[in-house]
Amino acid sequence: MRKILLALAALVIAVGSAAAGWFGVKAWKASQVAGGPLPSPITSQPTSGETVPLTFRLSEVVASGNQLFDPPACGETWTPDGADANGVLPVVDASLQEVDGVDTVTVIPGYTTETAGLGFLASEGNIIVTRDDVVVTPDWGGEFVPEYFVATPGETTLTQNNLSVTAALLCDVSADLNAIWQGFDWSTATEDEIAAKQAEAAEFYAAHESLPAGTYRVYQWSPIILGEPAAIARVLAEEGITGLSGLQYNAGYTSLYDDPRVQDNCTDQVDADGNLLQRSCDVPEDVLAEVLERDVPVEYIADVPPAVAFSLAAEFTVD
Known part of the structure; x- marks a missing residue:
């Protein structure tokens, strides 16, 4: 009989952040399309009125995150310690159940912090899975796909990028x-x-319906990026512009479509009555950078370099 032991270790974060405020092609999820404005990280903080012009370039953010960490290869032994970065700790939950007779691990990633109202750029949920401390992570999902998050003390901000893993997918x-x-x-x-x-x-x-016996540990890791990229992301989020990693393709479904520079890179498919059926966009990064430029309060910019953070393990045992 299976014995499933799911144990998330207690989260302990030592935060000394100086932050004032705060990615193959995939099918972009509906949650990536811009919606309502996100909460400001620090709503009570007055600003001096001094601003600097900034824009968001996805390629630069991705490059700054990818250089921080090379995930362990399939078959390597890997036993990390949980470690926060720039005041942010990734957290992960994992539960094992049978779905139509198949062992299925549901992974729920998120972030927590002890810094009030901290905003940052981080992954939607990069995971590493080990069995008896040997890496068996599926051969997908290793790209850094940055998104803007706001975390508050004592709570977990979920990424909405839940993952499902079965034995057939293990590397x-x-x-x-x-x-x-x-x-x-x-x-x-x-x-x-x-x-x-x-x-x-x-x-x-x-x-491969059943997971092989062993102790499984599921980790989440991510670059944690503040500085200018997070500052412009905060300003855009306050306007309701989110889903930054997919804007090249979904800008036509956001307020950015009001800009002729975006319209010039979108094509509409309509029905016989002229009703919009689909809008396809492919906005070059240089054009998008022009459209996204904003005057950003200097108080939003935290002078800290990108760093990588690792969650504590969500652990379960299969007998």
Whole structure:
């Protein structure tokens, strides 16, 4: 009989932050589309009126985060300690249940802080999974996709990027699944050949419905970025412009579409009555940088470099 022990260690953060205020192509989630304004990190703080012009460039933010940490490779032994960065600690919850007979781990990432109203740029939820301290993380989801978050003491700000992991996706067996389809040409395959491959894949999944025995630990890690990128992200968030990592493609569904420079890079598909069915955009970064430039209060800018943070482990055991 399975014994599932889910134990999140107590969170202890020693924060000495000087902050005043505060990413393959994926299908962008609905939550990335700009909505209402996010709360200001520090609503009671007066500003001097002095501002500096800043803009948000996704490539620069991604580059500054990617240089901080190389995730461990499949099969490596990895036993990190939890560590906050710039006053922010990633947190992660993980629960194991059977879904249609398949062991499924649901991972819920978030952030917490002891600094009142801290705003920052961080990942939507990069995870590392180990079994008996050996890395078995699925071969997806390692890119740094920055988003703007506001965290408050004593609470967890969830990223809304929950993940599901099954045994068939773990990196120590996923190569076998890839091998089934490697070199398979759908355009020339016969129905019998397709059916045979599908049956082979189904056999693979059936053989990996259960997680192998062991102690599993799930970690979340992320660059934590303040400074000028977080300051401009805060100003944009106060306008209701969020989903910064997807603006190149979804700006047409935000208030940014009022700008002719954005309209020039979008195409509308309408029905016979002229009703909008779909709006496709691909706004070059240089153009988007011009559109996103704002005068940012100097008090929003924290003079601290990017740093990487690691959660404590969400742990469970499979007997």
